[in-house]
Amino acid sequence: MNTEHHDPDVFDARMQRLHGAALGTLTPQTLARLRSARHAPPARTRRGAWLLATACSALLAVGVGLHLMRPAPSTVPAGTPAVAGTAGDADDPLDQNPDLYVWLGSENALAMEQTR
Numbered sequence: 752m753n754t755e756h757h758d759p760d761v762f763d764a765r766m767q768r769l770h771g772a773a774l775g776t777l778t779p780q781t782l783a784r785l786r787s788a789r790h791a792p793p794a795r796t797r798r799g800a801w802l803l804a805t806a807c808s809a810l811l812a813v814g815v816g817l818h819l820m821r822p823a824p825s826t827v828p829a830g831t832p833a834v835a836g837t838a839g840d841a842d843d844p845l846d847q848n849p850d851l852y853v854w855l856g857s858e859n860a861l862a863m864e865q866t867r
Contacts (some may be wrong), residue, residue: 774782 777785
């Protein structure tokens, strides 16, 4: 690991000399192409902006569509106590035949627990 402290001004001056030397090795045709490319309008940036705007609009439309498809919340008055379960619980076989609960309270159920 290099622990020496370097002066930023010395570093900048050295990089400027290296850059100047590199520019001196370029051909005039390459410099002309670089200059024209620097001054040309960036066509891809405009196309990318339109693509980004279209994608954001599509994402917003999907979000709004999903929000509108969400079912409406149930309207329960504030004073009504909450009941566990849904309306379909009335068809539960244990509610129709409470023999299981009677059996759980009997001595046979306790004997079954002790044999395990």
